[in-house]
Amino acid sequence: MEQLIAGYRRFRAAKWPERRALFERLADAGQRPRALVVACVDSRVDPAMIFDAAPGELLTVRNVANLVPPYAPDGAHHSTSAALEFGVRALEVGDLIVLGHAMCGGIRALLGGPAAGPTDFVADWMAIAAPARERALRCTPAGDDAQAACEREAVRLSLDNLRTFPWIAERVGDGRLRLHGARFDIRSGLLELLKPDGSFAPA
Numbered sequence: 524m525e526q527l528i529a530g531y532r533r534f535r536a537a538k539w540p541e542r543r544a545l546f547e548r549l550a551d552a553g554q555r556p557r558a559l560v561v562a563c564v565d566s567r568v569d570p571a572m573i574f575d576a577a578p579g580e581l582l583t584v585r586n587v588a589n590l591v592p593p594y595a596p597d598g599a600h601h602s603t604s605a606a607l608e609f610g611v612r613a614l615e616v617g618d619l620i621v622l623g624h625a626m627c628g629g630i631r632a633l634l635g636g637p638a639a640g641p642t643d644f645v646a647d648w649m650a651i652a653a654p655a656r657e658r659a660l661r662c663t664p665a666g667d668d669a670q671a672a673c674e675r676e677a678v679r680l681s682l683d684n685l686r687t688f689p690w691i692a693e694r695v696g697d698g699r700l701r702l703h704g705a706r707f708d709i710r711s712g713l714l715e716l717l718k719p720d721g722s723f724a725p726a
Contacts (some may be wrong), residue, residue, distance in 0.1 A: 529621070542578070549579045556582040558618040559610035561681065563589040567709050568624045582610045588629030590651045591681035594688045602713055604688075611700065612690055619685065623678040623706040630673050634659075655680040673721055677713075678704040682717070 539546075559582045560570040570576070570583050573583050584606040591603060597622050610616050633649045633656050652673075659673035694700035704717030705726075715723040 525622060543624045554579050556580055556614060556616055557590055558620055560622050561589050561591055562618045562622040563624055563627060565624060565627065568707055570622055580708045582616060583612060587645060587648055588627055588652060588677060589681065590677065591652050591684045593684045607688065611694065618701050618703060620703045620705055621678050621681045625671065625674065625708040627674050630670060630677060634669060634673055652677045652680060674706055676704060678717060
């Protein structure tokens with residue numbers, strides 16, 4: 524915690540003065556983010572840094588393996604779905620991005636089974652991506668990287684699940700909302716974007 528407080532003090536001394544006017548505008552006018560990003564909780568993948576975004580530009584939802592569950596309005600707790608509803612229906616973002624990444628631990632557990640340790644929630648959560656696992660294992664040519672293939676399939680699956688939300692499908696249909704898929708490679712820094720033909724290509 525001491526290192527975090529030291530970082531805050533550096534921010535307050537060096538960066539806050541130059542960003543004070545921006546934060547005051549955000550406080551007075553409220554937020555109007557241009558995009559909503561569904562990203563992984565992995566500490567190495569920071570959407571604001573990857574997209575070089577300023578405070579107020581991105582609404583970010585982070586969970587294990589950047590998954591979107593299917594639309595299921597029931598009595599259970601749905602933090603990702605609630606954040607999507609807030610971003611899409613209340614803030615009216617124009618772009619919604621599912622951002623996967625290389626070396627995802629959730630995807631690794633999905634492919635090979637979880638490592639020893641607590642499994643109260645992660646296993647059930649990762650079950651959302653079971654169809655992505657099946658597609659990756661079925662369609663990945665011999666010798667190719669099943670991990671990378673499954674990371675890409677999980678992005679495609681989350682995009683499919685987004686379309687099960689009626690208020691997302693409606694906005695996509697009339698052009699108010701655009702859906703995007705992407706995958707960030709931690710080692711190389713390369714960002715791949717999902718193309719209309721279903722393939723990924725460097726941005």
